[in-house]
Amino acid sequence: xxxxxxxxxxxxxxxxxxxxxxxxxxxxxxxxxxxxxxxxxxxxxxxxxxxxxxxxxxxxxxxxxxxxxxxxxxxxxxxxxxxxxxxxxxxxxxxxxxxxxxxxxxxxxxxxxxxxxxxxxxxxxxxxxxxxxxxxxxxxxxxxxxxxxxxxxxxxxxxxxxxxxxxxxxxxxxxxxxxxxxxxxxxxxxxxxxxxxxxxxxxxxxxxxxxxxxxxxxxxxxxxxxxxxxxxxxxxxxxxxxxxxxxxxxxxxxxxxxxxxxxxxxxxxxxxxxxxxxxxxxxxxxxxxxxxxxxxxxxxxxxxxxxxxxxxxxxxxxxxxxxxxxxxxxxxxxxxxxxxxxxxxxxxxxxxxxxxxxxxxxxxxxxxxxxxxxxxxxxxxxxxxxxxxxxxxxxxxxxxxxxxxxxxxxxxxxxxxxxxxxxxxxxxxxxxxxxxxxxxxxxxxxxxxxxxxxxxxxxxxxxxxxxxxxxxxxxxxxxxxxxxxxxxxxxxxxxxxxxxxxxxxxxxxxxxxxxxxxxxxxxxxxxxxxxxxxxxxxxxxxxxxxxxxxxxxxxxxxx
Amino acid sequence: xxxxxxxxxxxxxxxxxxxxxxxxxxxxxxxxxxxxxxxxxxxxxxxxxxxxxxxxxxxxxxxxxxxxxxxxxxxxxxxxxxxxxxxxxxxxxxxxxxxxxxxxxxxxxxxxxxxxxxxxxxxxxxxxxxxxxxxxxxxxxxxxxxxxxxxxxxxxxxxxxxxxxxxxxxxxxxxxxxxxxxxxxxxxxxxxxxxxxxxxxxxxxxxxxxxxxxxxxxxxxxxxxxxxxxxxxxxxxxxxxxxxxxxxxxxxxxxxxxxxxxxxxxxxxxxxxxxxxxxxxxxxxxxxxx
Numbered sequence: 016x017x018x019x020x021x022x023x024x025x026x027x028x029x030x031x032x033x034x035x036x037x038x039x040x041x042x043x044x045x046x047x048x049x050x051x052x053x054x055x056x057x058x059x060x061x062x063x064x065x066x067x068x069x070x071x072x073x074x075x076x077x078x079x080x081x082x083x084x085x086x087x088x089x090x091x092x093x094x095x096x097x098x099x100x101x102x103x104x105x106x107x108x109x110x111x112x113x114x115x116x117x118x119x120x121x122x123x124x125x126x127x128x129x130x131x132x133x134x135x136x137x138x139x140x141x142x143x144x145x146x147x148x149x150x151x152x153x154x155x156x157x158x159x160x161x162x163x164x165x166x167x168x169x170x171x172x173x174x175x176x177x178x179x180x181x182x183x184x185x186x187x188x189x190x191x192x193x194x195x196x197x198x199x200x201x202x203x204x205x206x207x208x209x210x211x212x213x214x215x216x217x218x219x220x221x222x223x224x225x226x227x228x229x230x231x232x233x234x235x236x237x238x239x240x241x242x243x244x245x246x247x248x249x250x251x252x253x254x255x256x257x258x259x260x261x262x263x264x265x266x267x268x269x270x271x272x273x274x275x276x277x278x279x280x281x282x283x284x285x286x287x288x289x290x291x292x293x294x295x296x297x298x299x300x301x302x303x304x305x306x307x308x309x310x311x312x313x314x315x316x317x318x319x320x321x322x323x324x325x326x327x328x329x330x331x332x333x334x335x336x337x338x339x340x341x342x343x344x345x346x347x348x349x350x351x352x353x354x355x356x357x358x359x360x361x362x363x364x365x366x367x368x369x370x371x372x373x374x375x376x377x378x379x380x381x382x383x384x385x386x387x388x389x390x391x392x393x394x395x396x397x398x399x400x401x402x403x404x405x406x407x408x409x410x411x412x413x414x415x416x417x418x419x420x421x422x423x424x425x426x427x428x429x430x431x432x433x434x435x436x437x438x439x440x441x442x443x444x445x446x447x448x449x450x451x452x453x454x455x456x457x458x459x460x461x462x463x464x465x466x467x468x469x470x471x472x473x474x475x476x477x478x479x480x481x482x483x484x485x486x487x488x489x490x491x492x493x494x495x496x497x498x499x500x501x502x503x504x505x506x507x508x509x510x511x512x513x514x515x516x517x518x519x520x521x522x523x524x525x526x527x528x529x530x531x532x533x534x535x536x537x538x539x540x541x542x543x544x545x546x547x548x549x550x551x552x553x554x555x556x557x558x559x560x561x562x563x564x565x566x567x568x569x570x571x572x573x574x
Numbered sequence: 575x576x577x578x579x580x581x582x583x584x585x586x587x588x589x590x591x592x593x594x595x596x597x598x599x600x601x602x603x604x605x606x607x608x609x610x611x612x613x614x615x616x617x618x619x620x621x622x623x624x625x626x627x628x629x630x631x632x633x634x635x636x637x638x639x640x641x642x643x644x645x646x647x648x649x650x651x652x653x654x655x656x657x658x659x660x661x662x663x664x665x666x667x668x669x670x671x672x673x674x675x676x677x678x679x680x681x682x683x684x685x686x687x688x689x690x691x692x693x694x695x696x697x698x699x700x701x702x703x704x705x706x707x708x709x710x711x712x713x714x715x716x717x718x719x720x721x722x723x724x725x726x727x728x729x730x731x732x733x734x735x736x737x738x739x740x741x742x743x744x745x746x747x748x749x750x751x752x753x754x755x756x757x758x759x760x761x762x763x764x765x766x767x768x769x770x771x772x773x774x775x776x777x778x779x780x781x782x783x784x785x786x787x788x789x790x791x792x793x794x795x796x797x798x799x800x801x802x803x804x805x806x807x808x809x810x811x812x813x814x815x816x817x818x819x820x821x822x823x824x825x826x827x828x829x830x831x832x833x834x835x836x837x838x839x840x841x842x843x844x845x846x847x848x849x850x851x852x853x854x855x856x857x858x859x860x861x862x863x864x
Contacts, residue, residue: 053775
């Protein structure tokens with residue numbers, strides 16, 4: 016099994032027309048070529064590299080991670096002599112990916128990385144999540160390397176980045192008993208120890224994913240007598256230096272592949288990342304956007320797995336003399352699952368492309384100043400990325416839950432039994448709408464984009480792209496024109512809804528965000544359909560669903 | 575550090591015998607190679623893994639993969655490079671065509687002699703397209719190397735001997751063998767490690783001359799710019815053989831006829847070591863065969 020090559024959509028997004036630009040920016044016009052044997056010479060080679068690496072991720076996910084998922088779910092991790100011991104399958108997963116040289120794939124070549132862009136990074140997360148959504152957290156936490164790479168001093172980078180590349184795992188220690196969604200309330204104390212020339216951490220962290228990791232990024236209060244986010248700094252702590260106790264592991268409903276720990280820091284020596292006081296307001300916020308996109312990728316991967324389980328079961332299970340996938344009501348379920356997964360994925364990679372391009376500009380800015388056009392382009396991409404990130408986190412996570420729910424429904428009574436994977440997927444999915452910012456917090460983050468008109472501007476731009484594609488000539492042109500007209504009608508309905516919402520007594524934000532999400536994803540699937548007919552059915556179905564949703568919200572708001 | 579410690583892996587590209595369809599065999603009973611996709615002979619991958627394990631344990635040691643076959647066998651060298659091999663060559667020449675195990679092992683032994691300081695040779699126990707398990711032992715004979723067959727696990731590595739666990743029909747046997755040494759590795763040995771990402775990116779464009787006859791100029795340009803992308807290709811003259819020991823001429827086996835045999839019995843029959851039981855077995859066999 017290869018979880019990359021058996022899913023045509025992935026290759027489709029890896030070869031999206033904008034990817035040539037993305038890889039050219041990421042490779043800084045292929046400056047590494049000639050210096051490193053594995054650096055591409057041009058955009059074609061760069062995209063071939065992405066394809067090869069994804070194929071390897073797909074192979075290991077299909078042949079190692081997926082077969083281990085059931086035993087990992089049953090065994091889970093435990094604590095032994097203050098060490099977190101993974102389930103046997105988790106260790107095997109980690110070692111396979113490490114030995115294949117896949118950790119730290121986005122790091123620069125000077126730290127032995129593969130210098131892959133953000134899109135393949137997100138894609139790897141999706142592929143791995145399809146195999147084991149719990150393990151995807153351990154994999155995803157290498158995102159900490161990105162933070163170190165972006166913000167830490169050269170000395171810290173040299174010391175830690177190649178360790179991550181060689182498979183040392185990371186954790187992001189933010190949450191505390193009294194600081195969950197509200198991280199400004201973090202109390203863990205950091206004090207400067209003049210004698211040992213390092214910072215000392217004291218306090219408790221809770222719900223820390225992969226808390227037994229070798230390397231920890233810790234949000235701590237470095238400024239005495241402060242109570243808000245401006246008194247927090249970010250620290251890098253190495254478990255080998257002592258001072259950390261893993262007090263307990265949580266007994267969770269799902270994602271048993273990743274341990275969740277309570278940690279006690281006692282005079283633990285640590286080094287500061289970047290500047291004092293910027294811990295929360297700059298570094299964690301940067302990390303958080305990446306983490307949200309990571310959960311979106313995890314959601315799409317899990318939904319893909321749930322859909323495939325259901326589709327396979329429905330094609331084999333016979334009732335009333337035929338397989339159940341021949342019954343219209345089962346087909347309805349499967350079609351909706353497929354539609355939601357396709358739509359989330361299209362939005363996921365659109366967002367990832369914008370992040371990819373933004374990050375590359377940021378990296379280029381460290382070597383030279385940008386031209387005015389480049390600056391404008393970066394700002395534009397960054398603005399869209401910021402708006403789409405909470406939207407895709409919200410929708411993909413909610414829909415992954417619905418898809419996992421429907422997967423059990425398709426399985427009938429069997430799906431309620433532990434023997435079938437859909438049961439594990441259902442439990443694993445539940446956290447997706449909660450961690451790295453609840454669905455409600457994603458709506459709060461999206462409001463800025465609603466008020467500032469970012470989404471509508473995006474949608475206008477997509478409409479122009481559809482128009483251009485139609486003018487250039489595409490297959491299924493009539494169908495695409497019809498769907499475009501329906502989307503244009505949805506925009507009008509949405510605008511009326513937004514205007515009416517201002518007089519509403521209850522908070523309309525979620526209704527508005529979701530309505531916009533349907534239109535955004537509808538356009539994205541329509542644009543995909545101009546390049547491949549395989550997305551047409553999902554596009555059509557999504558528009559039907561979206562029109563219904565907007566009508567429902569309108570009825571509610573305009574009563 | 576060991577000075578120049580060369581480990582050779584013999585690897586064969588074989589037809590993929592999974593999902594064999596009707597078109598897999600020609601009317602004359604030979605394999606229709608064009609109809610089947612090719613794969614790295616599975617036990618040769620086990621052999622590559624064991625070689626890489628020895629290499630990793632001996633500082634300075636290098637793994638060189640040797641494959642005899644048509645131009646397409648360059649796949650084997652690329653795949654080996656992805657998984658960590660240091661170098662490799664394809665032994666390819668029309669004059670090798672029709673080789674049986676005798677001629678094959680002779681050609682391979684000539685190629686191995688071309689390399690300096692070969693201390694170890696690893697190969698799969700047998701290839702899935704012939705199942706003879708003869709090539710490894712014959713190469714050892716021709717090189718005058720010690721040999722250990724059916725290896726399953728590496729128990730100890732030093733610079734002049736290996737300790738190896740062998741998988742036999744009735745159990746295991748642990749042996750210590752001095753170098754120079756040839757080891758044939760069975761399918762129960764550890765699976766080969768995965769491809770390594772950065773090596774794949776480095777070598778996926780590597781080609782050898784006879785693969786790129788149509789695009790020779792573009793290939794030359796590529797090789798000039800990135801010399802590591804030129805794979806070694808040796809013909810018969812390169813390995814200094816006695817020409818009449820190659821190919822069909824050098825083969826002692828003559829295939830008279832190939833028959834498609836369908837096995838009817840699935841279970842084993844136990845025969846008591848008594849005269850009457852053996853006579854009964856003989857009668858049963860005559861009944862089946864004649």
